[in-house]
């Protein structure tokens with residue numbers, strides 16, 4: 001298994017991939033359709049996304065398994081196929097990545113707020129266990145627990161990965177700026193609280209994803225770095241806040257707009273730089289040129 005921590009060890013900056021969800025919609029995924037069943041029904045399209053990020057020069061790619069927690073799959077009646085769907089997701093990305101690039105199994109929120117007890121805790125934990133075991137079986141090197149806003153849920157996913165796999169664990173939260181000018185998740189978690197909790201649960205790499213855009217992400221990294229100087233930080237920033245233009249969703253931060261911001265992200269303390277919603281292989285190519293060029 002490839003080790004991201006080892007690759008970062010010599011101070012190297014690594015490039016991650018860009019969006020999957022917005023890419024799937026471009027390829028014909030309908031609103032309300034389950035994106036992850038495409039690993040079975042549209043394998044070639046999903047493989048094409050994975051390959052496009054490898055071709056763009058990314059050192060690592062994620063998997064099409066963001067919403068493949070069984071509780072979330074229940075929405076589509078696919079809960080009993082969670083293992084199959086997650087394993088296929090990792091196998092597709094592994095096929096694109098070969099053995100010289102990293103595969104990070106994407107794990108998003110279960111869709112249940114753990115603190116509210118909407119779904120029994122064991123059910124949420126068992127769902128993460130299914131995901132991490134299937135992602136490992138499919139060939140992932142690590143899991144990327146992402147778009148988290150609640151500490152209890154993120155720590156459950158981290159513990160499932162640590163207890164039931166040998167995978168390295170990345171955990172990123174999604175922040176927005178409050179009217180008071182500091183950053184909090186939807187559940188009110190600060191970057192400082194996140195750092196303490198996820199490291200305690202066993203995360204190897206921490207960070208932030210999604211959110212408002214590249215400029216705000218620089219400030220989020222600064223807040224994370226104020227709390228922790230040494231743990232590697234991964235950043236997947238959105239290409240700005242989406243706007244509707246002629247009935248289409250458009251992300252305003254083009255590859256040229258983000259170009260000057262890549263070095264700022266790294267200066268602020270990011271070790272792995274990639275994109276979230278609205279970023280494309282072109283954005284990743286810009287990342288690669290800025291970091292290596």
Ligand SMILES: [Zn+2]
Pocket residue numbers: 209210211238276277
């Ligand atoms: Zn996003």
